[in-house]
Amino acid sequence: MRLMSDTRTRITAGGLAIGLVAGLALTAGSAWVSTAQAEEPAKLSPTKARARDVYYPNTEDLAADEMRVIACGTGMPTTRMKQAAACFLVELGNGDKFLFDAGTGSSERIAALQIPYNWLDKIFIGHLHSDHFGAVPEYWIGGALMGRNQQLRVWGPSGRIPELGTKAAMDAMTKMYLWDITGRVGNVDPRGYKLEVNEFDYKGENQVVYNENGVTIRSFPAVHAIDGAVSYSLEWNGLKFVFGSDTFPNKWFDKFARNADLAVHECFIAAPDIVKKLGFTPESALLVGTQIHTAPEAFGKVMSGVKPRMAVAYHFFKDFDTTAQVYNRIRKTYDGPLSLAEDFMVWNVTKKEIRERMAVVEESTWSPPTTRPNIAPGKDDRATFAKNKGLPAEAIGYSDFIAGGKMNMDDVLRPIYEEASKAVGKELKYPEKGK
Ligand SMILES: [Zn+2]
Ligand SMILES: [Zn+2]
Secondary structure, three states, rough: OOEOOOOOHHHHHOHHHHHHHHHHHHHHOOOOOOOOOOOOOOOOOOOOOOOOEEOOOOOOOOOOOEEEEEEEEOOOOOOOOOOOOOEEEEEEEEOOOEOOOOOOOOHHHHHHHOOOHHHEEEEOOOOOOOOOOOOHHHHHHHHOOOOOOOOEEEEEEOOOOHHOOOOHHHHHHHHOOOHHHHHHHHOOOOOOOOEEEEEEOOOOEEEEEEEOEEEEEEEEEEEEOEEEEEEEEEEEHHHHHEEEOOOOHHHHHHHHHOHHHHHHHHOOHHHHHHHHHHOOOHHHHHHHHHOOOOOOHHHHHHHHOOOOEEEEEEEEOOOOOOHHHHHHHOOOOOOOOEEEOOOOEEEEOOOOEEEEEEEOOOOOOOOOOOOOOOOOOOHHHHHHHHHHOOHHHHHOOOHHHHHOOOOOHHHHHHHHOOOOOOOOOOOOOOOOOOO
């Protein structure tokens, strides 16, 4: 088990003020209530489990009126182990789950939560920068291998021209991974490799892009790099989650993020650190850090207008020597409730309370349970696939040349089939030579 961070490391990482101020803003007054229960001294240590101030995935019920949000990526396109790029998971008390952005590196964070993949089949992409959708291919293919045996559903904006839209990106992705998918056909359950793409107009202003099971997701334009970036709001059961993806402060977020319980908005590295730590020139640090992205001071100004129950800042490298800069600059323009996000930060949101904690996750992840049985690959899978893709049938499988390079392993592999057949009580046929 790996403790990504806890309250103490947050305090040393972000300065004492962060822990205290966030705590105070969160539950006014409760920061002064000790969590250590006054107990009669016992002779031996108590054997009952005690409540802990961390979230262990799959150990807590979600109430019917509760929302849980988990940061599965809070970093940047410049990759690092500590923070994957943008990804936020929203879980609702009705059982629904949604991913907002799937930036590079985030799929292993999602995997660490051990949630069955059939329940994680919906991704909403804010814009097509790699740090916001770069994990879609690995999530698409890796997710299918991890037990998602139904199609992956993706939502994302159009572009000014069709080539710059989500549909074009997903089409290109399936083309790019043609060898990958072709090599899997006939070997595994094929259903998880299906992709449903829902592209919508990036200019829609608070347009409904999803409306199922009492959950309404809307999109509105964002101002970032070129046309075709959007932000989202999710409303359910009187709770509202807003995800900005990337954007310069804009009028749509200011208008449509109001009344948010949790408002996630990018907050970039403070400009001096972009120069010092990322090696940018001052000119380009100012452009990227204040014009393309949202500077901490600007993030604060946005949140002072929106006034969410909790403002969540992400998209900066959160280190011991950079966090204070971000925090102090936000506090020049905003004094409300604030979370400085990092990977595996968790928010439990009810009408009564917003609780912020860190998750403790298992690094050695295997497939979580499937929600419906896998099917064995069919005999005709390859032929059907080849026909649908317009590929010559002989392109799938081995040529005689490559098949002829196989060493004879019959004597060591045949017994594995016999062992398995005996164990499951039916004959599992050893493949014919060369297949
Ligand atoms: Zn971006
Ligand atoms: Zn970004």
